[in-house]
Amino acid sequence: MPASTTSSVKRERLRRGMTQQELAEKCTQVGAPVDESHLSRIERGVYTPRPKLRAVLAQLLDLDVEEIGAA
Incomplete structure (x- = not known):
């Protein structure tokens, strides 16, 4: 995964004021543990x-x- 992709996930998470734990909980709540x-x-x-x-x-x-990566 390119560095720009990784930084976009982190950048957007931080921009929204979320911790990794909070984002993980939101993902889990919508069915992606x-x-x-x-x-x-x-x-x-x-x-x-x-x-x-x-x-x-x-x-x-x-x-x-596509900003998060491809399988």
Whole structure:
């Protein structure tokens, strides 16, 4: 995952004043269970999220799915 992709997830999360824990809870509430350590790996570019989680993150952070990575 390119660095610009990772920074967009983190940037938008921080812009909304959310912690990784809060974002993880929101994702879990809408059916894409994830924890803070998983989000950290996504933000750092260590892990590319699966399609469902990508879609949920895009919706919650108002990003384009392609900004979060491709399967």
